[in-house]
Amino acid sequence: MRRLYHHGLSPAARKVRVALAEKRLDYEAVVEETWIRNESFLAMNPEGEVPVLVEADGLTITDGWAICEYLEEVYPEPSLLGGPPAMRAEVRRLVVWFDRKFNREVTEPLVREKLLKRVISGGAPDSRQIRAGRANVHTHLRYISWLIDRRRWLAGDMLTYADITAACHLSLIDYAGDVPWEDHPQAKEWYALVKSRPSFRPLLTETISPIRPPRHYADLDF
DSSP states (O other): EEEEEOOOOOHHHHHHHHHHTTTTOOOOOEOOOOTTOOOHHHOOOOOOOSEEEEOTSOEESHHHHHHHHHHHHOSSSHHHHHHHHHHHHHHHHHHHIIIIIIIIIIHHHHHHHIHHHHHHHHOOOOHHHHHHHHHHHHHHHHHHHHHTTTSSSSSSSSSHHHHHHHHHHHHHHHHHOOOOOGGOOHHHHHHHHHHHHHTTTTHOOOOBBBBOOOTTOOOOOO
16 A cells, blocks of 8 residues: 655645545555654655555655656656646646745744644744734735635635645745734635545644644634
8 A cells, every 4th residue: 555654734645645645545654753763764755754655566755746746648648737738837836836835935834833832842933923824825825816806726626735735835824823814704704615625634633732722723613
């Protein structure tokens, strides 16, 4: 059976898990705490990051987006890249938006300071980084609302990697309790649709010890 090396604090690993579930592909989940040096894992991925997908024949693929592109080519149904080339280009553009811009401006400062530091060392968070992340998330939620006002899903008329990528980042920010949903009702409605999908629900049942999520985190009617 294929194996996926992941941990709960990686939005990229979350994205791959949702993609595998949407494509109904079975796998063994292996939690890899990348902040603890593991020579056998480094032999698979010298970068030392998750996710890493290992197929049953031993084929090893690293990097979340590379894995998603691989899954799309080898297991094309259901498509998560969209239909026409123009839509696929838009999906890829939005994946980059959330994996780079959102990650840099929101995920990194909030997840690192509020979750990762506590998991690794219990270190004190940097309040300046937290304030910046909380301010920046409004800009991105407004952008999501703008897209949803014009489309059914972020990139068009079907769920794609754009929605999965954005939702996986937001799920971690939501775990930290820092998504101002009530200020952005359209973004909230869109996230509720993604959140309610069977592929996404397993993420919501897991906790990141020693931190507990807010009460609404796993609530599909939040």
